[in-house]
Every structure is written in structure tokens, then in C-alpha cells.
Amino acid sequence: MVADLAAIVLAAGRGTRMRSSLPKVLHTLSGRTILERVLANLEALAIERCYVVVGYGGEQIEAHLGSQSQVHFVEQAEQRGTGHAVQQVLPYLAGFGGQVLILNGDAPLLRPETLRALVEVQRASGAEATILTARLADPTGYGRVFLGDDGCVQRVVEHRDCSDFERRNPLINAGIYCYSWPHLAAVLPDLRPENDQAELYLPDTLALLAQVRAFEVGDAQEVFGINDRVQLAEAGRILNERTLARLMRAGVTIVDPASVTIDETVEVAPDAVIEPQSHLRGRTRVAAGCRIGPGSLLEDAVIEAGAEIFYSIVRGSQVGPGTSVGPYAHLRAASEVGAHCRIGNFVEIKNTTVGAHTNAAHLSYLGDASVGERVNFGGGTVIANYDGRDKHRTEIADGVGTGANSVLVAPLKLGPGVYVAAGSTVTEDVAAGMVIARPRQQVKPDWQPRWQRDT
Template sequence: MNVSIILAAGEGTRMKSKLPKVLHKVCGKPILEYIINASKGANVEKNVVIVGHGSEKVKEYFKEDDIIFREQPVGEGLPYGTGFAVMQGIEFMGEDSTVVVLCGDTPLIREDTIDKFIQYHEKGNYDGTVLTALLDDPTGYGRIKRDNNGHISKIIEHKDASEEERNIKEINSGIYCFNGKLLKESLSKINNNNSQGELYITDVIGILNEEGYKVGAYIVEDSMEIHGINSRVQLAFSEEIMKRRINEHHMENGVTILDPNTTYIERGVTIGSDTIIYPGVTLEGNTSIGEDCIIRSNTRITNSKIRNGVTIESSVIEDSVVEEHSTIGPNAHLRPQSHIGKRVKIGNFVEVKKSYIGDNSKAGHLAYIGDANVGKDVNIGCGVIFANYDGKNKHRTNVGDNAFIGSNSNLIAPLDIEDWAYVAAGSTIINKVNEGALSIARAPQVNKEGWVDKKGFKNIGK
């Protein structure tokens, strides 16, 4: 059985945050989620996460995931260190297990890399294997020293390395593979006789070497994958790399992204082929975009489903559905639970909230449609307000097919406007409008002739 021990107990003091480091997000997902998913994607059957600082928040976030949590004890006199953290998962180090130790702050690690790493370890019959990387500037990293057979003979920390050893470009990533039984035995032999008074997992490599076991090294193809996050600066660096990966993935699958540098697409968003994404677009959460869509600049879409052939310009869409060949914007706002039918036009400065709008209907500009069911082929004029709130409760308005709502009308909910009903411009409607009826609700116009002359307004300022 393959088991992962994911080290996620670090306090992350350099983040200067109340949030546990591993819950900070990269392209919309917590750092730790990337490592868990990569491990699962590499067919690791059992995933054990070692938590410490902010453990309750971490457990709460991942409570639906099929993972095992073990808490690292906190208290005076405890040794701490990576070796101490790995010890918290010792019960899962079985006779026939392969244990991969992963860092909970390296979101760029790929499932394919973990899979190849485990295969290299197992097929090479290694007792321990270190994931290494070749860096032009290895400053700060532990150096990998190999013997004549190419096996690891020693890991030398930067501060302890000689001038010659510091010139070694191969470094320790902090990610390991072990025979479970040997890892368990070796952990019982490490000690904290060092300047930090901590137990180090690297000491296991030394023990395996001393006892004549075979220790290998697998060089990661892309050194960016081992990049850890300890500060907001490093978080931003990982965000940039992940953003580029995501955008390249979509472009490789037939999506045109005109300016990848200014396009933000979170992990998990899906986009159909031949869709065009303009600069300055943000796609977040559980969003899916269909084929042949045009998403123009300054648009943000969150947790929404956009069907094929939709055009959206400079608009905000949240938790909503837009059906085929509709147009949204510019400067429209679809608030949560809006459902826009096929070939609908939602135009300039129109706000829709918790409403269904039927096929071929249109609201061209400056309207508020809240808590409504709008039928097919309905015209909603400029300045129309669906007045849904009485100060205490929200009420719904139902507008039938082929209805016409004239400009600057107020529809006072609860209200029914039936099929083919017409509402005259400037009306305030409080009662049901029957099918085929014209409803006019205006105060009568009064013109007072000569009023300006009587008031003497023409002489003001002379």
C-alpha cells in the first residue's frame, strides 16, 4: 500500500496571518488542497495530514475529504522538527507499505511527478529515495552528495557545507519515499542532538546509509514544483506560476486567451473550445464556460454556468446560469440565483437577482429585476423597477409571455402580469394585469398656462 505523510503543521509566522499557512489560497484553492489532490492523483491509497497550528480550521475545511488527520503535539520540551512531525503518522508505516513524505506548502507539485517518484523508488528497489532538484543558485538548501554508484551518501545542510560542497547544484526538496518498515525503525533511532534541538527526517537518510541500505535520488524535471511557501511574496510567486499553468492548459485545449498575463482563471474552471477570453477577465470558483463564447474585458464570473455562444461584456455574474446565445452587458450584474434563458439580452446597467428570464426576452438598460419569473419574448423597458421588498419581506413578480413593460415603470410585488399584457411607460402597477390588457397607472397631467410669467421667473437675474 502507498501512504502519504503530508507535513502541514507549520505555524507560518512569516505569513503574518490569523489563517493557517496551508489554507492560504493559490488560484482559488488552499495550498494544502493541491498537495492532497496530487497525492490522490498519484494513486496513493491513504493520505495522512499532520496538522498543528490552526488545526481545527484545517480539519473543518477538509472535513468532506477522504483523508486522515493526525495532530502534532505542542508543549514545552517537545523536540519538534520534520522527523517529529513524520512520527505522528507512524501507525501507518506497515511492513509492505511505501511511504511518501510530502510538504504541505508546495502547491506546484504535480501528481505525475509524485507518481514517477514512487515508481522510481519501487522499481529501483530503494529503501529510501529523495526527490532532488538542480538549481543554478542552491543557496539555503541542503546539498545532495552521491557515492560512486550514484546513490545518496549524505545530505549536507547549507550552513554545514564546505566551500566545495556549496558548489553542488543538486539539492534536497524535502520530499521523500521510504520503505514503511525501515522508516518506522529509523525514526526510533534519530535524536535531537543539534543546534535547534529538533528531530530531522534527513537523519533517517543518514541512518539508512550507515546500516547499508540503498538510498536513491530522483531529480524532478521542473524545479519550480518544489517551491515552498513561507511568506506572502512566495505565495504571489506560486500564484503566478499556477496562473500560467492554468491558462496554458485552457489554450492547449482550444481556448483563445488574448492576454494570459492579465487573465485570472481559478483551478477547477472549465472552458469550451473556440471561446475567446479578453484581457482583464476573472473566472472564479465552480464556473463552467461553454463553447464559442466571447468574454470581454473587465468581466468577473463566479460559480456560474455559461452555455454555448454567450457574449458577456464588462459584467459581474455570481452563482447564476446563462443559457445559449444570450448577451450580457456591458456593465450588467447577475446576482445569485439568476437564470437567464436562451437568446436573452441583458443590457447596460441592468441588475438581475434571484429571477428567471425566459427565452428571447430583453432588458436593454437601466432596470432592476429582483425576485421575478419573466416569461418568453418579454420587453422590459429602460428604468423599470421590480419593487420586491416591503421593508420586511421579499415578494415575487410573475410576468407572462409576450408581455411589454414600458419604460420607467414600477412593478410592486407581489404581482401578476399575464401573457400579452402591456404596461404603459411611467406606470406604478400594484394590481394584477390580465391577459391582453393595457394598464396605465399615472397621475393625470396638468398644464398651467402662463405660470412662468406669473411667477416672474423670466426676470430673475436681469
């Protein structure tokens, strides 16, 4: 942990252009909220103290991040600009003599390496502040940064205040700063709301400092901010491209990157293959040698070595090594399927454990059950687990087999090797042998429908 480095994240704005009741920084991006991603980047710097300035939706933000003990929340009850937001932290950093990073809570594309380099430039230069800059092909709307021959910042001019000539300058202020806190704390009270919005702007402090350096980011995409859902989608696209490139360089085959999305929180081992139209989300883990897709969704799933998932959905569940799932199967609600199983066409498994070498090849529902090894479910087998009020468990031992169109009415226990005849509805426990629970077939050779008999 770095004892002389603190961070302030500005997250008090409402984000009205998002058209949402949710605070902007709590919208999700590649498996995390925007703010979580910003804070994750700061964690890599081992910062001593991190303050998040909240305003609109502050209670929601605190509730969402409450488990992060290293984060301290500071309220900006009235949003009067970025300078006013930082002023709210003054009492909390009283006596602090180090550097402070200040960044926006809606800038999730920054890399930890960039922030680390910004801090190193600030420390090495001995300047009172260092600002992050970028060169944009279209800098419209951004404040322009003008440098002297010595590389120091001479002035920062907001876009609306630039002359036509000044607007040709592509070097912009990215809104990310590293200050010497004692110097910033000394000038913060001197800010004045001398602008159209009658707000206190943090960049105005730069003119009150003796020496300000600039550090230009290599990848201008890093300073991309999010103000509406169009920009949220664009940020998601950028992050997805980064994630796919990282995985492919690490040995993962992605057949059609243009049709695949993978959250950055997902782990995929080398020699896995991701087929087109597949989407991996949340805390999903995919082991070596797996084949995912085409057309599959994995969310908080664990897929073990050599398993295959195609045209199927796995949510919050685990698939064992060598198991085949699909097409059109659905595993959910903490289900666990063992090794070398086959879960086939139109099979749903919910809150169920399935032992190794078990097959449910087609048209079956397995809910709230414990299934042993080498069980074979005939097509159309259904576990009727719900009585209209409560869910009930079913226990199926090793080696059980069911014929087509069997219904197992929970609560129920089937012992080892039990065979259920096709078309049976089983309502009582069966310890051993075979169960036939269906009406006896009757044949009436002379039968005719009434309309024929009456003519």
C-alpha cells in the same frame, strides 16, 4: 487503489510569515486551498491511506476538509520538527509494509506525474528511501544533496552547515520523500534533536538507512514552497501560466494571456475566446463558441454555447446559449438567463429566472422574479422586491412589456402579454391588457413660480 502506498502530508506549521490568523495551508491558490491542491495531486495516485499531520489551526483544517473521507487527521500538539511530525503517525501505520510518500502541505506545484515517477523509482530500485531533488540557479537556504558514482545519496547537508565549496552544488533536497515504511519506522525513534532548533528533522533519517536513491524533477518550479504572501502570489502566477497554456493547446483563444487569470478548477471548451482583462474563477464552465470579455469576471458561473459576456460580472449564475450580457451588467445569486436574451447596460439580475428571447437592455433591476419568454423591459424598469423587512417574489408571464421607468412592487403577478405604461408604479396584479399607474398629466399654461408672481 494502491494497497501498498500511503501518504503523509505535513501541515502542522503556523506559517508566521504569512501574517495571518488563517493556517497557511488554507490560503487559496487558483480556486483551491493550498492543502486541497496537494491532496488533489495525491488523489491521482489512488493512495490507500492519507494522513494529514495538523497542529496550529488543526480544527479549521479538519472542518475545511471534513468531507474528504479518505483523509485521516493526526495531531502534532507540539511542533518539534518534521521528524517529530512523522513520528505521530507511527501508531496509525503499525504493521504497514508498503511505501509511504511524505510531502509538505505548502508545496502545491508538484504534478501528479512527478509523484508517480518518484514512487516508481523507489519501487524499482529496492532502496530504503528515495528523495526528490532539483537543480536551482540560486539554491540559497536549501539543503544540498551529494551523490555517489552509483547515483545513491551519500549525504544531505543543510545550507548553514555547507562549506563555501559545497554551497556551489545546485542539487537541493526538495523535502519530498518516498520511504519503505518498515525501514523508516525502525529508525524514526532514533532521531535526536542535535541542532540549533532542538527539533527532530526527518532528513536525519537518511543517514540511518543503508541505501537512499535520488530522483531529480525536470521542472524545478514544482518544488516551489510557500512561506509568505509574495511566494503565494508567485505560485499563483505559475499555476495560471500552466492553466492558460493547457487551455490554449486545447483550442481556447486567449487574446492577452498576460492580463487574464483562470483558476485551474475552471472548464473552458474549444473555440471559446477569452478577451483581455477577464478573470474566470471557481467552478465556472464556459461552453464552445463563447466570447468572454474584455473586462469580465465569472465566478462559479455557467456560460452556454455562443454566449457573450463583456465588461460584466456573473457570479453563481447561468447564461443561456446565444445570450449577450453587457456592458456593465451584474448577474448574481443563482440567476438563470435563457437563450438568446439581451442583458444590457447597467442591468442587475438577482435570484431571477429569465425566459428565452427576453430583453433588458439598459438601466434595470430584476430581483427575486420569474420572468417568461419574449419579455421586454423598458429602460429604467425596477422590480421593488424589498419592503424593508422581507424579500417578495414577482411573476412575469410571456410577452409582457414595460415602458421606461416602470416600478413593479412585489409581490406581483403580470399575466401574458400585459403592457405596463411608461412611468407606472404597479402595486396590484394585472391579468391582461395594459396598466397605466401614474398621475394624469396636467398643463397650466399661465402658471408662474411665486417669486415671479410677487414682483
